[in-house]
Amino acid sequence: MDLDTVRTFVAAADTGQFQEAAAELAVTQQAVSKRIAALERTLGVxxxxxxxxxxxLTIDGQAFLPHARELLRVSERAVASVRPGRRPLRVDVIASRGAATGLMRAFHRANPEIDLDVVMLFDIETAVAAVRSGAIDASFRAVAAPGRPLPEDIESVRVLDEPLQLLTGPAHALAGARSVTMAQLAGHRIWMPGIVPGTEWAAYYDDLVAEFGLTIEATGPNFGSDALLDTVADTPALATFMGGRTRLVWPAGHGLRRIPVTDPTPVYPHSLLWHRDNPHPALATLRAHLAATAAGRDTAGTWTPGWVLPR
Known part of the structure; x- marks a missing residue:
């Protein structure tokens, strides 16, 4: 059903004059008559x-009028739901316990009036496609992995360099250290079953291994962070890397240690991605918030792979 004809019908019903309805709608009286005739043909009355x-109004016109008004109200709500600024800002944070989630929680505390829709997409290709299609407004990623440049219509800005920490159980040889150097980690088994080939974090750790001669094992199924913590707590020979802003909770009996890594400190670079033509006003607010609160980028004594985009 053509909404213009429905709108014309309601205007004519309210004014009781085709001429006044035409003036209200800024069309000719002939156009009003044609629209009403078309609607009558559609409805058969x-x-x-x-x-x-x-x-x-005829009896049929009186019966149709309240439904016509509701059709117009539904149409207005449908348009408003996708109008920039009227729908929630939709942002991909990859995982619930990571640094990106912490950044978005801080943004929400600073801007509680902005509606948010937080999603979690696994790989960067899916995230970039969702940004380009408008399915999401932004995504936090480490960009750009070797040989995978961003499309020209995707903008990015580096918002956080997150230091890596060594996570060990209480019986690990390094458990008592206040900090460990990259050189001290050589020869120790670092277990990270969550590394998936082809992901941006796999590219990051491949370069970390090549640069510092580390031993990172990605063997075994990935049962999630709880199982990882259980295994590290009970296995003196294993340790793992953990982002300094990753939020984890474990039983007190695990006795796990989070130990800073130095000389240099490896940092994981988080960037925000968005489509250059995205008009959502809250996206600009998010970018301004991240720019104002960002810290720890390109500081002395840190390491990132050579392919990481500059700030």
């Missing part, structure tokens, strides 16, 4: 009776 005073 007469909606108006012409009188000396103008146009009066």
């Amino acid at each position: 007469r909606l108006f009776t012409r009188t000396a005073r103008g146009a009066e």
